[in-house]
Amino acid sequence: MGKVLSATQIQHFEDKGFVCPVDCFTREQAAHYLDQLEGFEKAHGVELGKGFNFKPHLLFKWVDEVARHPKILDAVEDLIGPNIRLFHLSVWPKGAHSPAYIDWHQDATYFGLDPSIQITIWVALSDAPIESGCMEVVPGSHKLGQLHHAEDHTNTILLSKGQTVDVPFDRSKTEFMPVKAGQFSVHDTFLVHSSGSNNTDYRRVGLGFSYVPTHARCTSSTRVTAALVRGEDNYNHFDDEPRPLEDYGPRERAFHTEAVKRFRASNDEQAAKY
Numbered sequence: 001m002g003k004v005l006s007a008t009q010i011q012h013f014e015d016k017g018f019v020c021p022v023d024c025f026t027r028e029q030a031a032h033y034l035d036q037l038e039g040f041e042k043a044h045g046v047e048l049g050k051g052f053n054f055k056p057h058l059l060f061k062w063v064d065e066v067a068r069h070p071k072i073l074d075a076v077e078d079l080i081g082p083n084i085r086l087f088h089l090s091v092w093p094k095g096a097h098s099p100a101y102i103d104w105h106q107d108a109t110y111f112g113l114d115p116s117i118q119i120t121i122w123v124a125l126s127d128a129p130i131e132s133g134c135m136e137v138v139p140g141s142h143k144l145g146q147l148h149h150a151e152d153h154t155n156t157i158l159l160s161k162g163q164t165v166d167v168p169f170d171r172s173k174t175e176f177m178p179v180k181a182g183q184f185s186v187h188d189t190f191l192v193h194s195s196g197s198n199n200t201d202y203r204r205v206g207l208g209f210s211y212v213p214t215h216a217r218c219t220s221s222t223r224v225t226a227a228l229v230r231g232e233d234n235y236n237h238f239d240d241e242p243r244p245l246e247d248y249g250p251r252e253r254a255f256h257t258e259a260v261k262r263f264r265a266s267n268d269e270q271a272a273k274y
Contacts, residue, residue, distance in 0.1 A: 002078030004071055005186075010078060013186065017142035020177040020185035024071050024123065030181035034125040034205055036062045037091070040248065050158050053091040054263060056207075057227065058256040060247050063089070066123060067209055073230050075186060076119050076211045083231035085238060087111070087118065087218075088210040088263065092158065094133050094198035099156045101133065101197045104171070105163040108189040109149045110270040112219045113212060116146070118189035121209040124179040132204040133196040135177040135185065141169065141192035151271070156197075160264075161271055165192060179206075220266035225259040 001007050009019045040060070041047050048056060057063040066072070067086050076084055088111070094100050108116050128134040150166035157164075169192060177185045177193075187193065189210075198204050211229070217237035218224050226238035241259060244252045 003074035005075055005078040013079060013188070016139040017191035018137055018139070018177060018185065018187040019075075021179045021183040022071075022075060022186065023182065024069060024184050025182045027181045030125050033062055033066065034181075036060070037125065037205065044248075047093065048091040049093050050160065053093075054160075054260045055089055055241075055256060056091055057086065057089050057244075058241060058259060059244060059252050061244050062247075063207070064243050066207060067227070068229050072121055072123070072184065072209070075184075076121065077230065079119055079186070080117055080211065080213045081231075083214040083233060084211050084229050085214055085226040085233065086209060086229050086241075087113075087212045087216075087226045087238075090208045092122075092206045092208055094158075094204045096198060096201050096203055099197045100158050101156060102158050102195045103152060103164040104138075104169075104192055104194045105149060105159060105165060106147060106190050106192055107187075107210065108146055109163050110161065110267040111189070111210070112266060112270040113189070113216050114219050115216055116189055117213055117216050119211045120187050120189065121184050121211065122177075122179070122187070123184045123207045123209065124181050125205045125207065126202060127180050128204050128206060129178045129200075130176050131198075132200045132202075133198045134179065135187075135193050135195050136174050137177060137187065137191055137193040138169065138171050139173065139175055142188040142190040144169065144192070145190060147192070161267065218266060220269045222262050222265040222269065224262045224266050
């Protein structure tokens with residue numbers, strides 16, 4: 001029995017590579033966070049989507065708050081231990097009736113972690129049923145290890161490099177991971193998954209948090225940043241990320257620009273291996 005996950009859920013994660021759903025905060029709190037996100041978008045005339053969706057926890061106090069939510073970190077600790085860094089974070093919006101989708105891929109592909117231990121927590125700020133393009137997974141595929149990926153730069157693919165598994169794999173028995181606003185799902189870095197287009201009348205928005213144990217390192221020549229969100233780090237594999245003191249302040253924007261620059265350089269280095 002873990003802090004948040006039951007023994008059954010932990011076993012399911014080990015066997016199938018995912019757990020879903022897990023309750024986190026109320027629908028009202030989720031709506032508040034979504035209002036914060038969309039209020040910023042409206043005020044600045046931008047969308048936190050493809051091209052501008054990396055590491056928003058460095059820019060906004062409310063995202064940093066979600067990243068450190070005790071229930072989320074307890075679930076992560078149940079799976080990878082008490083010393084945790086937030087390696088990466090992306091915003092995943094899909095507009096109402098948007099054709100945008102994410103093809104079959106593994107999160108580990110361009111992270112370059114050694115060992116490749118990474119947990120993705122996908123937090124729903126609005127309901128994400130099957131109709132809105134929730135995640136679809138291949139249960140047990142995390143046991144396949146790293147599969148080869150190609151890149152598809154179709155505009156409707158939301159992944160930054162269009163990562164797509166390009167070797168045969170069995171997807172005859174997939175499962176969906178619907179989550180309601182305020183819930184989250186958990187999946188392993190090697191789990192093969194995708195998500196379809198949004199066929200509902202509302203915008204579907206989620207936050208994808210990538211957590212790693214502090215002993216994991218990034219093998220890229222570029223030294224990347226990561227936030228220590230729980231426990232201690234005795235390894236010094238990453239440069240620390242400061243918590244935002246004000247929303248979208250000049251200090252926050254400057255660090256965010258540098259952190260994303262390094263992360264993209266690391267991704268490019270890993271992608272060159274394929």
